[in-house]
Amino acid sequence: MIMIDIPNIDANDLRAAPNYVDGQLSLSFAGSADSRSQGAIETMLGRVHTEAMRLGVPEVAVDFRDCDFVNSSCFKAFIVWLEQIQELDSEQQYRLRFFSDDTKAWQRRSLQALSCFAIELVHIESKPSRGGS
Amino acid sequence: MAVAEALPLSIVAQFRATTIERLGRIESAWGALTQRVGTAEGESELFHDVHTLKGEARLVGFADVVLITQRLEDLLVAARRRRYRVTEDVDVLVTMAIQFIRMLVRKRAGASQGGIDINGFLKQIDDVLAEWPRQSETPDASGATGARAGEGGKVSVAVRQRLGGAATQMFLELIMSDERPRLRRAWEILVGELAQLDAVPLMPLVRRHALSAKEVAAELGKEVDVVIEGPDAKVGIEVLDTIHAALLHTLRNAVDHGIEAPHVRAAHGKPRRGQILVNIRIDADAIVVTIEDDGGGIDTEALRRRAETLGLLSPEDASAAPDSTLIDLAFAPGFSVREAATTISGRGIGLDAVRAGIERLGGTISLESKRNVGANVSFQLPQSRRVIDVHRLPSTQPGVTFAVPTTWMVRAERGDDSIDPAIALGLRRAGASVSATLAHIVLARDGEEYPIVIGGSVTRVAAVRICPTSPDDGLEVVSVDDEKMLLIRPDAFFPSLRRSL
Numbered sequence: 001m002i003m004i005d006i007p008n009i010d011a012n013d014l015r016a017a018p019n020y021v022d023g024q025l026s027l028s029f030a031g032s033a034d035s036r037s038q039g040a041i042e043t044m045l046g047r048v049h050t051e052a053m054r055l056g057v058p059e060v061a062v063d064f065r066d067c068d069f070v071n072s073s074c075f076k077a078f079i080v081w082l083e084q085i086q087e088l089d090s091e092q093q094y095r096l097r098f099f100s101d102d103t104k105a106w107q108r109r110s111l112q113a114l115s116c117f118a119i120e121l122v123h124i125e126s127k128p129s130r131g132g133s
Numbered sequence: 134m135a136v137a138e139a140l141p142l143s144i145v146a147q148f149r150a151t152t153i154e155r156l157g158r159i160e161s162a163w164g165a166l167t168q169r170v171g172t173a174e175g176e177s178e179l180f181h182d183v184h185t186l187k188g189e190a191r192l193v194g195f196a197d198v199v200l201i202t203q204r205l206e207d208l209l210v211a212a213r214r215r216r217y218r219v220t221e222d223v224d225v226l227v228t229m230a231i232q233f234i235r236m237l238v239r240k241r242a243g244a245s246q247g248g249i250d251i252n253g254f255l256k257q258i259d260d261v262l263a264e265w266p267r268q269s270e271t272p273d274a275s276g277a278t279g280a281r282a283g284e285g286g287k288v289s290v291a292v293r294q295r296l297g298g299a300a301t302q303m304f305l306e307l308i309m310s311d312e313r314p315r316l317r318r319a320w321e322i323l324v325g326e327l328a329q330l331d332a333v334p335l336m337p338l339v340r341r342h343a344l345s346a347k348e349v350a351a352e353l354g355k356e357v358d359v360v361i362e363g364p365d366a367k368v369g370i371e372v373l374d375t376i377h378a379a380l381l382h383t384l385r386n387a388v389d390h391g392i393e394a395p396h397v398r399a400a401h402g403k404p405r406r407g408q409i410l411v412n413i414r415i416d417a418d419a420i421v422v423t424i425e426d427d428g429g430g431i432d433t434e435a436l437r438r439r440a441e442t443l444g445l446l447s448p449e450d451a452s453a454a455p456d457s458t459l460i461d462l463a464f465a466p467g468f469s470v471r472e473a474a475t476t477i478s479g480r481g482i483g484l485d486a487v488r489a490g491i492e493r494l495g496g497t498i499s500l501e502s503k504r505n506v507g508a509n510v511s512f513q514l515p516q517s518r519r520v521i522d523v524h525r526l527p528s529t530q531p532g533v534t535f536a537v538p539t540t541w542m543v544r545a546e547r548g549d550d551s552i553d554p555a556i557a558l559g560l561r562r563a564g565a566s567v568s569a570t571l572a573h574i575v576l577a578r579d580g581e582e583y584p585i586v587i588g589g590s591v592t593r594v595a596a597v598r599i600c601p602t603s604p605d606d607g608l609e610v611v612s613v614d615d616e617k618m619l620l621i622r623p624d625a626f627f628p629s630l631r632r633s634l
Contacts (some may be wrong), residue, residue, distance in 0.1 A: 071221055072228035079232045086248075102542065105579050106222035109257060109540075113229045116254035117236060 002055070006047045012036040016044060018051075025052055026061035033067070033074040041074050045081040052094050063099040064107055065127060075110060082117050095121050102126040148193045152238045155182045160231050163209075166217040167224055176213070183209060186234070194385070196378040197251050197486035198237050203374055204258040205230040211262060226261055230254075252489035259493075260522065260540050293330055293601070297609065300324055300600035304610045304617065308533055308560055324610075327600050328516070332367035335420075338377055339411055346384040346409065350392065356406040357392050359384070363413030368420055372514050375490045376422060379498070382487050383424045383510045384409065391428030391508050401505060403427065416513070419496075423511040431502035433459045460500055464488050495520055495595060515597065523596045523611065523620060527589030529571060530555040535587065536596055536611055536618040537576055543591050547573040548584020554621060555588075557630050576623045583627045596620070 004025070006018040014037045015030045027048060033041060052060050064070070070078075085093055098114075100107040108126075115122040162179035165171035183206050190198035208227055212219050219227075233254055303320045310316055343359035350357040368376065392398075392407035399405055412423040436459040441451040445462060464484050491498050496514035523536035524543050535554055537543070551573055555561040572590065576583045596611035596618065607626025611618050 069221055070225070072224045075225050076228055076232065079229065083236065103577065105540070105542075106220075106225070109222050109260070110225045110229075113226055113254060113257040116250040116257065117229075117233065118248045119250045119253070120248040 004051050004055075006051055007040075007044060009037065009040045009044060011040065014040075016041070018044075018048065020051075020055070023055075023057065024059070024061065025055060025057045026063065028063040028066070029070070030066035031068060033070040035071060035073050038073045038077065042077045042080070045077050049081060049084050053088070053092060057094055059095040059097055061097045061099065064111070065099055065101040067107070068104075069106060070110065075114070078114060079117060082114065082121065085121055086118055093121065095123060097123045097125060099125050099127050145193055148189055148195070149238050152186055152189070152198075153235065155186050156231055156235050156238075158182055159186075160228070163227055163231070167212075167219060169217075171217070180206075180209065191377070191381070194381060195237065196382060196490070198234055199374075199378055200251065200255060200486060200490050201230060201234050201237065204255055204262075205234070207262055208258060223261055226258060230258065251486055252493055255489070255493055256522075259520075260538070291603075293327065294603040294606070296323070296327055296330075297600040297602040298606050300327060301602055301606070301608050301610050301619075304619070305558060305560070305608075324599050328369075329367070332369060333373055334365055335368050335373065335376065335413065336361070336365045338373060339380065339413065342377075342380040342384050343409075343411065346388050349385055350388045350407075353389065354394060355388065355392050356395055357388060357409060358406055359409045359411065361411045361413075363411075364415060366413055366415055366420060368514075368516060372420065372494060372516065375487075375494055375496070375514060376420075376512075378490055379422070379487045379510075379512055380411075380424070382484060384411075387424060387426040387428065387508065387510075391426040391430070393429050397429075415516075419513050419515050421511065421513045423509065425507060425509045427507040430504045430506055430508050431460060431463070431500075433502075433504070436460070436462055456502075460502060463500060464498075493520070495597075520595050521598055521611065521620075523594060523618070525592045525594050525596075525613070525618065526574075526585075526587045527570075528555045528560070529553055529586060529588040530561040531588070533560055534616060534618040536594075536620045537623060538620070539593060541576045541578045541623055544575045544577060545572070546575045546584070548575045548582065551584040551586045552627065552630070553586040554619075554626075558619075578623070581624060583623045 002020065004018060004020045008018070009016040012034065013032045014034075017028050019026045019028065025048070027044075048060060082096065085096070098111050100111050102108050111122075111124050115124055159179060159182050162171065162175045162182075165175055166179070183202060187199055187202040187206065190196075190202060205227065208223070208230065212223065212227070237249070300320065300323045303316070303323060307313070307316050307320055339361055343361060346359050347357060387409050392409070393401070393403075395405040398407065408427050410423075410425045412421075412425070414421040414423075433456045437446075437451050437454065440446040440454070440459065440462050441448055445465065446454060488498050491512050491514060494514050496512060498510070498512040500508065500510050502508040522539040524539055524541070526535040526537060526543075528535055533555060553561075570589045572587050574585060574587060574591065576585065594613050596613045598609065598620075599612050599617075600610050602609040604622065605625055607622050607629055609620040609622070611620045
């Protein structure tokens with residue numbers, strides 16, 4: 001079994017957990033990400049980036065469906081992450097697949113804007129909420 | 134074909150460094166204002182920084198940065214009007230716009246812009262702005278709000294919106310009166326006058342660019358006459374900004390890449406002085422600008438080689454590609470025939486952004502060339518400047534169509550206490566003949582839901598705002614081709630309806 005070195009987040013109304021199953025690396029967010037969670041998210045995404053490169057995964061899935069909100073500071077961490085991927089050689093680059101709940105307007109708007117930074121690297125998939133929030 | 138400013142690389146580097154620093158200040162000031170700890174000085178510096186950034190980007194030819202900065206400025210103006218009490222997702226969008234500009238500015242010279250969706254990002258901002266007042270009011274360099282200098286905007290936004298509201302009411306009367314000709318004429322006059330309030334003269338801008346092109350030619354040791362033809366047309370401010378970016382690139386490109394040096398022209402039997410013709414034409418509701426030069430035309434063989442080098446075409450496809458396919462590549466993100474970025478021309482950024490700006494306004498751009506004869510760039514833009522994506526909702530009253538901004542979701546669902554907007558507006562009496570196809574839908578956004586009855590299936594279209602009203606107004610008239618629709622802002626329309634019941 002391959003272990004991944006990515007910390008969970010469970011503080012300040014935000015829960016985020018990484019998962020690596022069958023060669024697929026994913027992150028699930030639940031709750032709200034405000035400025036208090038910025039540092040934890042930055043650290044987590046930095047580790048995800050390192051692990052994604054180490055594992056050579058073609059894609060990382062990020063599930064926002066149970067997330068109530070991600071504020072601008074925390075969203076910036078995702079932009080930084082995306083820029084890190086863009087800076088890799090094309091053969092090292094991996095895609096980001098976001099699962100969003102389209103009934104949450106902020107998810108639709110923010111993720112679509114994020115995808116404009118690198119449309120080839122970001123894929124948004126709308127799925128019904130898992131009923132978390 | 135590439136961007137064609139002949140600026141020293143040091144100036145571009147300085148622009149990059151200054152802009153990165155400026156963006157840091159903009160981000161800090163925005164954060165302070167939205168967290169209610171900003172000062173008047175900080176606010177003033179914020180607008181000054183954004184305004185200066187836009188101007189400097191224009192000067193160095195970063196058209197894509199100009200476009201995004203313009204929208205950022207629009208967002209900031211709208212936020213200021215709300216005293217920076219903005220929703221979190223607007224805050225995210227402003228932050229993203231700052232990051233987007235930073236990314237564009239940081240891009241290495243010659244680096245590909247592939248994958249960056251400028252048009253899509255502009256649309257995201259436009260969707261937000263569509264919910265807010267959309268007008269020409271822009272901060273000047275001092276940060277003070279007011280009409281743009283020289284753009285004739287003497288009528289306040291509030292007055293324009295009230296006139297838009299009056300036009301909308303008149304449109305309702307027009308429908309209810311069964312299209313009385315005199316009422317229709319009055320309505321058309323009012324809408325025409327409203328369009329003129331936002332219109333600014335185009336010729337001063339064209340003349341400035343013509344002068345600038347001649348200066349660039351002189352610096353390059355070339356001789357050129359720039360001839361301007363056409364009426365002294367007026368256009369909307371957003372159209373003017375787009376024409377500005379397009380002229381900047383095409384004129385300088387014509388001088389740098391098209392017009393040959395005098396001795397080369399003489400060797401080809403051409404007059405030593407080159408000529409660039411800028412023709413402006415008004416076609417129905419569109420403005421058409423054509424820039425034609427008598428230079429060397431586009432070197433399609435160079436395009437062919439570059440396309441192959443960049444992997445855009447396989448060697449087989451490249452050798453078989455017709456000139457028209459190769460010329461189309463000039464609009465591809467990041468495409469430039471120059472391998473070394475000794476000037477900003479080699480940056481490969483610009484024409485794709487110009488096309489994105491034109492297409493975003495519903496316009497088109499085309500490029501034709503004949504080797505040693507010259508090149509011709511033509512772009513067409515609708516004169517109306519406000520484009521908004523809407524769900525088109527057929528009404529239960531035949532001949533009447535509603536629309537709702539696409540920032541609202543439409544669910545096919547029968548809700549409780551559905552409202553028929555046609556009845557609510559008195560456009561149809563209950564029990565009168567109705568559209569054959571009734572549909573129940575729910576308009577939803579951010580926890581708000583409004584069930585309504587409509588008379589057909591929903592489609593998504595881009596509409597032009599012909600008489601913008603205040604975002605607090607529930608109604609406005611928009612147009613798609615020749616069809617006029619009543620745009621409903623559910624969050625303003627339905628609560629006011631309930632209050633009036």
